[in-house]
Amino acid sequence: MCERLRALNALTLSMIIIVSLANFSKAQPSTTHLREKLLKAFLLTQEASKCGGNVTGLVLKLNKALEIIRAHERGLEVNVSEAERLIDEVLEEAPLVKEEGIRQSQFRFYVKVATVAGLIFLLVFVYVYLPRLFWRYWLKFKRNWVVRRP
Amino acid sequence: MIDEEVKAVVSAIIIVALVFAVSQMFLAERIVEPFSEIGLLGPKKKIGDYPREVIVGEPIKLYLYLGNHEGKVMYYVILVKLGNRSTFVNSTIPANAPVIDVYERILAHNETCLIPVILRINRTGINLRLIFEMWIYDENLELKYHGRWLQLWINVTKPR
Numbered sequence: 001m002c003e004r005l006r007a008l009n010a011l012t013l014s015m016i017i018i019v020s021l022a023n024f025s026k027a028q029p030s031t032t033h034l035r036e037k038l039l040k041a042f043l044l045t046q047e048a049s050k051c052g053g054n055v056t057g058l059v060l061k062l063n064k065a066l067e068i069i070r071a072h073e074r075g076l077e078v079n080v081s082e083a084e085r086l087i088d089e090v091l092e093e094a095p096l097v098k099e100e101g102i103r104q105s106q107f108r109f110y111v112k113v114a115t116v117a118g119l120i121f122l123l124v125f126v127y128v129y130l131p132r133l134f135w136r137y138w139l140k141f142k143r144n145w146v147v148r149r150p
Numbered sequence: 151m152i153d154e155e156v157k158a159v160v161s162a163i164i165i166v167a168l169v170f171a172v173s174q175m176f177l178a179e180r181i182v183e184p185f186s187e188i189g190l191l192g193p194k195k196k197i198g199d200y201p202r203e204v205i206v207g208e209p210i211k212l213y214l215y216l217g218n219h220e221g222k223v224m225y226y227v228i229l230v231k232l233g234n235r236s237t238f239v240n241s242t243i244p245a246n247a248p249v250i251d252v253y254e255r256i257l258a259h260n261e262t263c264l265i266p267v268i269l270r271i272n273r274t275g276i277n278l279r280l281i282f283e284m285w286i287y288d289e290n291l292e293l294k295y296h297g298r299w300l301q302l303w304i305n306v307t308k309p310r
Contacts (some may be wrong), residue, residue, distance in 0.1 A: 049223075
């Protein structure tokens, strides 16, 4: 009776261990899958950077995720889910950064065009009105002057 | 009064300067010559003091310098290969030698980094070459040789 109970306990224990290991392997994403996701996130980040977006934060997250993946591949005990979380964040944020970059680029372009237009306007104004204004004020300031015959 | 000719010359100079300034405003952000940097520093993070004689299995400490001036985010993969005197490598053909380590880094435009490198060589040899090749992931996500490489000549000896 006692031996049967012991055998049953051992069987239960081994079942628990097997199930836990299976769940653990399920919980830890494979690095191949993570690397694929990382490359996709990198591509989105690259697009965002080409559009003028500020990708500093995204690059930091990608490098952190890469570090975790590499550590896992080297057999170190790391939380691979953290890498997946970081990559997911990048995948989510990259399109927003891209949009912001496009908006900023457009704004910069409009500022430049406005500056050029302003300069041209100023130039024309100076060319047309400056001599007239200059002589008007010159006459105003020197109106008390008396011209003497030499 | 100002002479008409002088006026014309001054106006021309102002217009040319203005056109130059405006063109600079529009062209300043453009990347004329994109490039990537790779460099190797000694254990004291300086150019020099590189190890020449190393013992089998003993760690070699170096620093790898990377710089991105490509105008976009780049994914660099540095393959460290162990070659010898006859190993051929140039800017188009990577070395046909065993890879002993890999370093990866993603860099934003105008970003540089210093990566600590610790290598161990498990065989003896005279005039061996540690070849560091720069590879990148292109827009099709394929790993391709970027044409930048550097090398360190070493002699690996048995422990006495």
